[in-house]
Amino acid sequence: EIKKAAEESEEAVVIGGGLLGIDLAVAFAENGADTHYLIRGSNWWSRGLDEEGAGIIHDKLEDLGVNVVTDTEASDFISEDGEVTKVVSEGGEAFSCDNVAIAIGQTPNSEIVDVEKTDGGLIQVDEFLRTSDEDIYAAGNMVEYYSPVFEERTVKGSWDHSDAMGERAGKNMVAESSEERKAFDYVNTYGVGHFTTQFLAIGDWTGEPVSKKHDENHYRRLYFKDDRIVGAVMIGYTRGQEQLKEMIKDKEEFDDREALLEKSYWE
Ligand SMILES: Cc1cc2nc3c(=O)[nH]c(=O)nc-3n(C[C@H](O)[C@H](O)[C@H](O)COP(=O)(O)OP(=O)(O)OC[C@H]3O[C@@H](n4cnc5c(N)ncnc54)[C@H](O)[C@@H]3O)c2cc1C
Numbered sequence: 001e002i003k004k005a006a007e008e009s010e011e012a013v014v015i016g017g018g019l020l021g022i023d024l025a026v027a028f029a030e031n032g033a034d035t036h037y038l039i040r041g042s043n044w045w046s047r048g049l050d051e052e053g054a055g056i057i058h059d060k061l062e063d064l065g066v067n068v069v070t071d072t073e074a075s076d077f078i079s080e081d082g083e084v085t086k087v088v089s090e091g092g093e094a095f096s097c098d099n100v101a102i103a104i105g106q107t108p109n110s111e112i113v114d115v116e117k118t119d120g121g122l123i124q125v126d127e128f129l130r131t132s133d134e135d136i137y138a139a140g141n142m143v144e145y146y147s148p149v150f151e152e153r154t155v156k157g158s159w160d161h162s163d164a165m166g167e168r169a170g171k172n173m174v175a176e177s178s179e180e181r182k183a184f185d186y187v188n189t190y191g192v193g194h195f196t197t198q199f200l201a202i203g204d205w206t207g208e209p210v211s212k213k214h215d216e217n218h219y220r221r222l223y224f225k226d227d228r229i230v231g232a233v234m235i236g237y238t239r240g241q242e243q244l245k246e247m248i249k250d251k252e253e254f255d256d257r258e259a260l261l262e263k264s265y266w267e
Helices: 002-008 021-030 051-063 159-174 241-249 257-261
Strands: 011-015 034-038 066-069 074-080 083-089 094-096 099-102 143-147 152-154 189-192 199-203 208-213 219-225 228-235
Touching (some): 002 021, 011 021, 021 051, 021 099, 034 083, 083 099, 199 241, 208 257, 219 257
Antiparallel strands (some): 074 083, 143 152
């Protein structure tokens, strides 16, 4: 249905400056719709990127014909004869459209299982992915677990992570002894591959960042907690991604954080 809507649309509004909103903005633009992409923050994916890094992504979107509109919160829809015709921002600006695509977060559909959950409905598990009912394990986007890598309770949403989590939950469920049961110590990755310039986010995007824009297509941002490296965002220059995942998993500490931003470190 999204494909059909994108193919038929002449002018679209996409709401949500996150990892999924960008997919929708690209889908509408690539199918020829004049696309207004409304981002509430000052740049795309402000959770993990500063304006300098996101600027590279904005340029790529604009090359595809997307109108990137930052600092803009959608607040109202206007329709005629049951069809949406405009999205109005908090500031009163109106964006004409025949289609609206929204990617502003998700709500867990977890009523099916009666185990301990967060206030927001996420299923809670331990590091072995076991819920408060020892016969029930859980994996995926709607699960909050204790990560021995990040040493905190966390929720991660990506294909590779959910896949690995499901596999670990399954193995732990059929484990015949507690020694066979293993903690889930995966380091997640999320990629956006729409542009010739690859975007890759690894690990935890909170903590203290250092970043460097090498040129119009290459940027790297690294996240630290104390001196430990916990996450990375790469644009264009993705060399060393597996090594970085190992560093995060091994809890490596670095005094000279800036040195890791240089390409020479990874060559
Ligand atoms: C538009 C979009 C683009 C994305 N792009 C990327 C990307 O580029 N890279 C990336 O890494 N991740 C991406 N993701 C995120 C990725 O899809 C999720 O992280 C991943 O699918 C989560 O896996 P999951 O198993 O938790 O949930 P899901 O993949 O949603 O699977 C849950 C399944 O459970 C089924 N189900 C629900 N309730 C019941 C029930 N009561 N009984 C039986 N079955 C039930 C559902 O039908 C569904 O099949 C994207 C997500 C979206 C929505």
